[in-house]
Amino acid sequence: MxxxxxxxxxxxGGDYLEYLKEELINLFKGIDEIIFIPFxxxxxxxxxxxxxxxxxxxxxxxxxxxxxxxxxxxxxxxxNAKGFFTGGGNTFLLVKTLHxxxxxxxLKNNVESGKPYLGCSAGSNIGGQNMRTTNDMPIVYPSSFDxxxxxxxxxxxxxxxxxxxxxxxxxxRETRIKEFLTQNDLKVxxxxxxxxxxxxxxxxxxxxxxxxxxxxxxxQPYEIEPGTEL
Amino acid sequence: MxxxxxxxxxxxGGDYLEYLKEELINLFKGIDEIIFIPFxxxxxxxxxxxxxxxxxxxxxxxxxxxxxxxxxxxxxxxxNAKGFFTGGGNTFLLVKTLHxxxxxxxLKNNVESGKPYLGCSAGSNIGGQNMRTTNDMPIVYPSSFDxxxxxxxxxxxxxxxxxxxxxxxxxxRETRIKEFLTQNDLKVxxxxxxxxxxxxxxxxxxxxxxxxxxxxxxxQPYEIEPGTEL
Numbered sequence: 001m002x003x004x005x006x007x008x009x010x011x012x013g014g015d016y017l018e019y020l021k022e023e024l025i026n027l028f029k030g031i032d033e034i035i036f037i038p039f040x041x042x043x044x045x046x047x048x049x050x051x052x053x054x055x056x057x058x059x060x061x062x063x064x065x066x067x068x069x070x071x072x073x074x075x076x077x078x079x080n081a082k083g084f085f086t087g088g089g090n091t092f093l094l095v096k097t098l099h100x101x102x103x104x105x106x107l108k109n110n111v112e113s114g115k116p117y118l119g120c121s122a123g124s125n126i127g128g129q130n131m132r133t134t135n136d137m138p139i140v141y142p143s144s145f146d147x148x149x150x151x152x153x154x155x156x157x158x159x160x161x162x163x164x165x166x167x168x169x170x171x172x173r174e175t176r177i178k179e180f181l182t183q184n185d186l187k188v189x190x191x192x193x194x195x196x197x198x199x200x201x202x203x204x205x206x207x208x209x210x211x212x213x214x215x216x217x218x219x220q221p222y223e224i225e226p227g228t229e230l
Numbered sequence: 231m232x233x234x235x236x237x238x239x240x241x242x243g244g245d246y247l248e249y250l251k252e253e254l255i256n257l258f259k260g261i262d263e264i265i266f267i268p269f270x271x272x273x274x275x276x277x278x279x280x281x282x283x284x285x286x287x288x289x290x291x292x293x294x295x296x297x298x299x300x301x302x303x304x305x306x307x308x309x310n311a312k313g314f315f316t317g318g319g320n321t322f323l324l325v326k327t328l329h330x331x332x333x334x335x336x337l338k339n340n341v342e343s344g345k346p347y348l349g350c351s352a353g354s355n356i357g358g359q360n361m362r363t364t365n366d367m368p369i370v371y372p373s374s375f376d377x378x379x380x381x382x383x384x385x386x387x388x389x390x391x392x393x394x395x396x397x398x399x400x401x402x403r404e405t406r407i408k409e410f411l412t413q414n415d416l417k418v419x420x421x422x423x424x425x426x427x428x429x430x431x432x433x434x435x436x437x438x439x440x441x442x443x444x445x446x447x448x449x450q451p452y453e454i455e456p457g458t459e460l
Binding site for chain 2: 008009010011012013042043089090092093131132133134135136137138139140141144145158160163167168169170171176177178179180182183184193
């Protein structure tokens, strides 16, 4: 496999995907066209405009982008594609759509066969075992929370440290992930913005500029350095 | 109906339920025993300890508390109860448990018949039409997102205003609720900590110390004062 699962598409003050540019040139080496999966987007911009946003980045690195929504036969489109990018938005909407259109397993098979895959945020959540560690609001009801399982753990994108100054009684992100671990025995990668998971064949590492926080059942959470194997 | 749906059980720096004390004396007037529903709690403390926490508050206002987990026949327990309190925790776990045990509709029928009901946080979410505006992590998969519908709208408890200083790309609460409105045509009450919804017969008001933010499809969000009818 040849994949990147990024915490976010955009760093604060930066342009869309800009901080990942060198990584993406490498990920998609030898590929001149990819399919963009815009289904996480719940509004604000259309699938068409969202695809155009991805296209305007990828044309800088000489890769053409087609939106999956453009195809009548989406399963054939995925099977014929050379590589994939799933953008962020709402994970519930993305997972519901992929299951409804029978695309989750088709995409999984294509990525497992070696086609390069980039996910950002919700697009990274679906690379995990299931979507039970998303931060998103359950605005729609998917037929299942199962995802592609491209890595043997779950991801929490946009991982955020607690703010000690906040006079608020809502759960912190850490509390929420610990709640997950009371009901599930599965490692969770708390992926801060600026970091991504890189899988190349069987080697899985965490990369980027920040430490990464790891949560496992019956263990204290711990931090690992960029470059650490997962 | 005679209900309170509160944003939170505990204000910053305060004791459990303390800020609601006068309201709860009024809500449960003439009642000497209630059933506590601890099923939102995903760990940290047991159902037993969570019930003891509720009990230690309610004994101050001379109301006995029994935990619903103590009963072999939970449906009969709800049907025989004089009033209810559902505590906070994880809404997915609470809704999954209530549906599995066929308690959602039994509880709804009992509250609609006039028995007083207090919900906090997750316990307030289940008073809405569905749980699609919870903030919680989907750590388990409920058989349905439908809730009791004790009020003709949805609630977002612990409503939190955006922090303009946060250099983070995750969605704000307002963005998430607007995403909900792209997929659902249902009013959402952004209930800040310190506020609660009061229903007495057919009159529904928002009460507390803060303004309340209201979200409706195809409208700009707007703020209402405590005491406003919903």
